[in-house]
Amino acid sequence: MILSNNTLLLTNGWINGAEIASDANFEVVNPATRKVVANVSDLTGADVASAISAADVAFQEWKTVPSQERAASVNQWASLIEDNAADLGSIVCRENGKPIGEATGEILQCAALLRWYAQEALRLHGSTLPVHDNQQRNMTIKQPIGVVACITPWNFPAAAVIVKAGAAIAAGCTTIIKPSDETPLIALAFARLSAEAGIPKGVFNVIPCKDPREVGDALCQSSRVRMLSFTGSTAVGKQLYTACGNTMKRIALELGGNAPFVVFADADLEKAVAAAVGARFYNSGQICVGANRFFIHKDIYAEFAERLTERVSRLKVGNGEDADTTTGPMINSAAITRLRQLVSDAVSRGAEILVGGAQTGGDSLLFPPTVLANMTPQMDASKTEIFGPVACLYDFETETEALELANDTNAGLSAYVFTGDLARLLRFSEGLEAGVVGANSANIFSNDLPFGGSKESGLGKEHGINCLEEFVETKSICIGL
Structure with missing residues (x-):
């Protein structure tokens, strides 16, 4: 060096x-x-x-x-x-x-x-x-x-x-x-x-x-x-x-975390999608506050999935020393094996790969940014910290359902919610069982802001x-x- x-x-x-x-x-x-x-x-x-x-x-x-x-x-x-x-x-x-x-x-x-x-x-x-x-x-x-x-x-x-x-x-x-x-x-x-x-x-x-x-x-x-x-x-x-x-x-x-990312039908969709890319794919998804589970209201689910897939498809996977690389490698081969297993399990249970999903080949530690649709809480990726560039999409109908799904985890590090309703934004943020909440924002780090988790x-x-x-x-x- x-x-x-x-x-x-x-x-x-x-x-x-x-x-x-x-x-x-x-x-x-x-x-x-x-x-x-x-x-x-x-x-x-x-x-x-x-x-x-x-x-x-x-x-x-x-x-x-x-x-x-x-x-x-x-x-x-x-x-x-x-x-x-x-x-x-x-x-x-x-x-x-x-x-x-x-x-x-x-x-x-x-x-x-x-x-x-x-x-x-x-x-x-x-x-x-x-x-x-x-x-x-x-x-x-x-x-x-x-x-x-x-x-x-x-x-x-x-x-x-x-x-x-x-x-x-x-x-x-x-x-x-x-x-x-x-x-x-x-x-x-x-x-x-x-x-x-x-x-x-x-x-x-x-x-x-x-x-x-x-x-x-x-x-x-x-x-x-x-x-x-x-x-x-x-x-x-x-x-x-x-x-x-x-x-x-x-x-x-x-x-560890297992962060939910909840998007209501009245959210600014473009803002939510941009935040989703950062919350999931920054540092190649190897981040404890990374959004693991994306809960999208059924009325905007298809459009959100389409917009997210388009943005994710533009990410450049490669050597971090290359100036145009946006997504670097996984840290080791064990991380690659784990991601492949999580994606394989989800697909075997009915999930759909919208983009990515397969290792680049050989013994490379590069894993393509991936979006999985039609996810369910029973899949392995729903129950664990993914720690990689894989976004999992779920749908919901009511605020009560979304909060129950979001809090259905032993982890409580971070969470995200997007809505155009200020009362709901505050109410939902207070209901999320997490130490840090991004409310209409994925920017949750600041020197003057306490950072730490709840639950496990x-x-x-x-x-x-x-x-x-x-x-x-x-x-x-x-x-x-």
Whole structure:
């Protein structure tokens, strides 16, 4: 991989401000070309112990640094990310496969998030409470929780690191990052830049590894790790939730979704179709808030299906490094196999393929954007997070029916509704069992907007004006006079 700043391509772990090599390595492969991008050190539980010690020692100093100084370091980190956005975007594009425009956009969003966290660090304060006893005064203060373990996914390998570690560091915590083995390179590049930004050694540590179990167990079992933040599947999230119980860690979980996308007959159809393309096919559909189930009122079902199919047919599948690519590859062959099985099951039960539906051929990880009509709730694709470029269309007749169908899932991360009736828009949004609702919009991400799921889609919130609250303890101080 050729970069303008070759120091950003780290292939060793990062502990206490230095690279840590290993006798064993694992390959990072470009999903678009199936070629090896890098061989990365495969760290172990012993390395986790070193990282925990480094983070614990660093925390004793970092927690005392005034918020203005922490904010300045985080802002400098953001500036360095912006300065190196082209190289960092190239790293994400090659290890993840997503289109270069999306990859670079993700990097710039990371810088914006860091600036947001730096601002909020200045506003992280306690309170003095009304007097209830003339002989006593009461107050609260906010203190960083300690060492935070961050386990991050491959689908947004840059943003997930910054959402967790950036907020934790701004709040005064120290961090240990366990990135996905599919996409460890961007986390390591961020480590290099954090050091250049003046963030002290031990505050940001990265543990790349092929088998997550040993590293994950070590993080969960250590009493010196006071919090774990995880983004990934619901199944793994439940395992981590249980594993953290023995040490009573605080835990933040952003887990899987099965988002409904409901379109009523009075909706602006063109707006709804445009939003549907973004909500389903962005990042090749490999996104937790992706619209899985499209519930379309029967009176507009045929027209919606026709318009959506026409738009989807114009999407360009290919290598993310090509400027005209809109839909990159799936992350690995298991993802391709799963998509083929979901489509095959739906077709065998009566679904109709309107566009796409078949892998491009050979051992390629490219899967064409697909629209399936005549779907039913009994099909496998209705019950699971698809995580790929497949849109499933269902029809409905009444508002009550639509709400029941939309909420018929254990997931509750995101949901979407489109209607021209303001009263219905508010009523339906309030009735949807999801942590984030797009109401006549698919644009549900903003730095100032809390993000997180309900039901089995997670615990806690990221972003928003309270973004640092997950990483601090509120201490009550009662002063006798």
